[in-house]
Amino acid sequence: MPTAFPSADHDHHACVSHALDAAEAECRRRGARLTDVRRRVLELVWQQGHAPVGAYALLDMLGREGFCAAPPTVYRALDFLLAHGLIHRIERLNAYTGCSRPGVPHAGQFLLCERCGTAVELDDPAIDSVIAAAAARLGFAVSRQTVEVDGICPACRAQGGLA
Known part of the structure; x- marks a missing residue:
């Protein structure tokens, strides 16, 4: 089922909140740990307003928030999120976007x-x-x-x- 493009009255805060709740539920179901860094990376991916975001942009955002994150930290978080079906990689852009249906193959x-x-x-x-x-x-x-x-x-x- 296609997901609609966000409308002008789209409540993106609710969208992000729903995505984080779904991710936490999926990690619990799988027995996986959604650490603070993984959760924050996922939240930053979703906060981009449905636009894919690259790993180095995420690294910059984390750095501005005071996280002592190096590229391997971000890539490990992204690998975890990909492996658990919480995000997708847009190959052409080498960027990531949130998965609208985590837990559903x-x-x-x-x-x-x-x-x-x-x-x-x-x-x-x-x-x-x-x-x-x-x-x-x-x-x-x-x-x-x-x-x-x-x-x-x-x-x-x-x-x-x-x-």
Whole structure:
């Protein structure tokens, strides 16, 4: 089921809060520990307003908050969050975005706005099926997939007068 692009009246604070609650629940379910640094990295990923964020930008944010974080600290936190399905990596941008459905196995499918940088997760099983079937016809077994589609989001289209 596609996730909608955030509307003008989107309550992003509630969005971040929900994501953190879901992450804590998923970590409890898995018996994993969401440390203070991991939680803060996840919160910073979500606080970017649905725009992917890079590891070094996260490192800068942590440093401004007084965390004594080095690149390995951030990358270990990101690896943990990826491994537990709490974030996705946008390959083309070498950046990260929050997962809208942690704990639910799904492939990464994203619509990326070229103007504002917003990323929306599609999570459409039909896309997964088409890719898996095409790969199987070629004798290929898909182990991981990320589909990234560039374009213009509805808000940017409206601002630019594009239909």
